[in-house]
Amino acid sequence: MCLLMARQDASFVHKMRQKSYLFLLGVLLVFSPYVAMVVLQSSINVQGGLGLYSLGLAYGTSVLFTLLVNPVIIRRFGSKRALLAGEVTYIIYFLANFFPESYTLLPAGIIVGAGEALTWTVFVMYSLQFGQQIAKLLSKQEHQYVEKYSGRFVATFQLSQILGNLISYAILYGGKNHSGNYLPNNTTTNSSVKMVTSDFRYCGANDCQNANLTREALDQYKPQDPHTMYILISVMIFVSICGIVTHSMILPSGELSNLTITKVNPEGKEENVFIAEEDHLKDKNRVESPNAEQLAKNGCQLVLNTLKTTFSHVCSKYQLLITPLTICYGFHVSFIMGELTRAYTSCILGVEQVGFTVAIFAAVDGTVALACKKIVQLFGRNRIILVALVQDLAVYTFCVFWNPQINTTWVVYLIFLMFGATDGIWKTMLIVIYQDYFPKCQEIAFSAWNMWITIGITLQFLFSTMICVYTKIYIKISLFLLGVLLYGVAEYIRKKERVAGKINKATGPVASEMREISPLNENQSSI
Structure with missing residues (x-):
């Protein structure tokens, strides 16, 4: 019995680690193009400050969206859908750079600001969950695994800044007239x-x-040859799509808190263990989520409580x-x-x-x-x-x-x-x-x-x-x-x-x- 459970635990941990690595790969593929596009905005869309205005709207929207909307959307549609929706907004921003006018780039800035608020929130949630749930199956304390997997996420984001900008440099420098x-x-x-x-x-x-x-x-x-910019944007879109597809394939649907299956521990008692696989979501022992109306009500209450607590803290x-x-x-x-x-x-x-x-x-x-x-x-x-x-x-x-x-x-x-x-x-x-x-x-x-x-x-x-x-x-x-x-x-x-x-x-x-x-x-x- 103990040998069987040990093998089962080892298999679960192996699967979880695989999915965590693929998750970080998706983060790298999604973030790398976007951070490279952000630092180019003040140059490639320099006329009238259009690029910087779009970024100002993006970051401003991100603040409001994080405070007012994020909790409701994540509770209503689930973490995976919220994440994928947020990542798609990056592609919308890239597409707007094909035709950078005020009527395309400014609305795209607002959209990507909302999307970025979602992606950052859910990325942190998944990083936390990977650490917490692996800790349930291994011997070390939970905070050690949380710090470990969160640290990997931070390192991946830092790497995305280097990788994305080097890709940008390679394409733009290669397209330069030498x-x-x-x-x-x-x-x-x-x-x-x-x-x-x-x-x-x-x-x-x-x-x-x-x-x-x-x-x-x-x-x-701006690049001497406008086609160089089109190539760069196309590459960014392709890399982002690869990241989105990776996340859509390996991340489970539904609420993170519900991603559990029932296992028997060494004492013979049943306990819930997180398993990041789609088919486990249909496990009969999983507690059903509240209905949409209840989720919306809880989400609104959460927003109000968050605003109240935040205001008290900032003062x-x-x-x-x-x-x-x-x-x-x-x-x-x-x-x-x-x-x-x-x-x-x-x-x-x-x-x-x-x-x-x-x-x-x-x-x-x-x-x-x-x-x-x-x-x-x-x-x-x-x-x-x-x-x-x-x-x-x-x-x-x-x-x-x-x-x-x-x-x-x-x-x-x-x-x-x-x-x-x-x-x-x-x-x-x-x-x-x-x-x-x-x-x-x-x-x-x-x-x-x-x-x-x-x-x-x-x-x-x-x-x-x-x-x-x-x-x-x-x-x-x-x-x-x-x-x-x-x-x-x-x-x-x-x-x-x-x-x-x-x-x-x-x-x-x-x-x-x-x-x-x-x-x-x-x-x-x-x-």
């Missing part, structure tokens, strides 16, 4: 001496998205003090995705280099984020935050005063590398801060974390065309200083309360810095 006959519109030639001099006066910090200047230098922002003392730093991080991310890729990469190096520079950023970002946990244990959180602040202020200041020349274009790659290092720090440290400050309400705390970051991203995208890059940099420097200052105030208040015994040392900053950073919380970001 014959030497082409000169971008921001260059001038003297036929008598056959000399080429590049004019980067309106690149970098001086990029104000002037309509006339943008029109004259359009070849720097709390410590959340108010760290909110400016959280919003500032959203501005920082969108600056890299929308401004740095256009004003520095496309304007100076050409649009075909956008994918390569962002791949450098993502690789360094991921490496630093992985190493950050051990560095914090050695030096403490606040010292690491101070280092990131000083480095970002230095790089932002350099970006303002740097005058690019033809022989210094390589500096663009260095800028992305430096920002990748600090982004890995900020992302990780914000997670540690929220874990430390709100140990008893982390679910709602990380919802607020995600909301404020997304609001920062949205605002940056929406006002992008209104002011010059150097003004945006000054705003970011001011926000970083304000955010870190208020965070310092929060740390000072917590120190006083800890000394007074109002904060349990077991959940204080020192203990939480040494604690394993839960990758699950990282998954709640839609960035």
